[in-house]
């Protein structure tokens with residue numbers, strides 16, 4: 001029986017690297033995947049980034065596309081799309097894990113979500129099939145505000161979420177990528193479940209205030225109900241079959257269960273996680289939210 005609780009084995013952040021001959025990154029154009037690819041390439045690892053738009057093509061929904069992606073690979077970073085907690089994820093992830101091991105993949109790292117019962121089903125399915133897999137159970141990404149579904153709300157100046165006054169330890173995806181690469185290239189991470197959080201709990205009102213200060217524009221947080229959130233998402237064009245489960249998922253993960261810090265980044269890397277203030281001071285100068293400044297000027 002696989003122990004489904006986080007493994008507290010002390011890891012060895014300074015373990016010598018055993019670089020894979022070739023690494024696979026599933027979702028290699030995504031928020032975490034592209035950063036993992038950049039790091040692996042910088043280390044000199046032959047890296048195959050795949051998604052529906054690459055050659056070879058990889059589609060989670062089409063297992064006939066998997067063998068070509070796995071060919072001659074010995075380490076793999078997996079991001080499931082659309083969400084590791086959605087129906088069908090556990091079966092697909094476990095099946096890919098089995099196929100990967102059969103083809104000689106030695107290290108498998110899965111990105112997961114923190115405090116999500118359905119995401120844990122996916123983790124457990126992978127660990128049952130591949131006990132040596134590494135799970136990165138991550139809190140909400142800081143980059144959700146600059147590269148994902150909270151980007152437009154930041155530009156609009158109103159972040160509406162069914163989050164009440166709950167706090168969340170947002171994590172910098174740069175840290176997720178660092179942990180993923182450590183797990184793909186060094187020993188000591190096999191079978192470990194890392195709870196990855198940032199170093200500070202922030203309410204969405206706190207995050208909005210820090211975004212306002214850094215960007216120089218008023219941005220406020222508006223608490224809404226799950227039903228209001230789903231209705232607004234559908235009106236904005238999100239398919240109903242995605243909007244409703246997403247609103248339900250938010251209601252679950254934002255009920256206070258995740259309002260605590262964890263030390264996964266420190267355990268994996270031997271250094272503290274990056275702070276939200278560092279994310280802001282790094283991201284504002286890139287012009288990520290510059291359109292808003294132009295609108296303000298106009």
Ligand SMILES: NC(=O)c1ccc[n+]([C@@H]2O[C@H](COP(=O)([O-])OP(=O)(O)OC[C@H]3O[C@@H](n4cnc5c(N)ncnc54)[C@H](OP(=O)(O)O)[C@@H]3O)[C@@H](O)[C@H]2O)c1
Pocket residue numbers: 026027028029030031032033050051052053054058059060061079080081082083084085111112113114138139140141144148
């Ligand atoms: N956002 C958060 O705060 C958060 C927190 C914890 C965990 N997560 C988890 O993060 C995962 C997503 O990772 P991410 O944010 O790094 O990626 P992402 O930015 O959402 O990008 C998705 C990637 O997957 C590819 N993709 C889309 N559909 C695909 C399909 N059917 N088959 C294969 N590839 C497909 C996309 O490329 P193509 O379009 O070219 O296919 C792209 O490379 C989800 O499982 C989510 O549960 C997110």
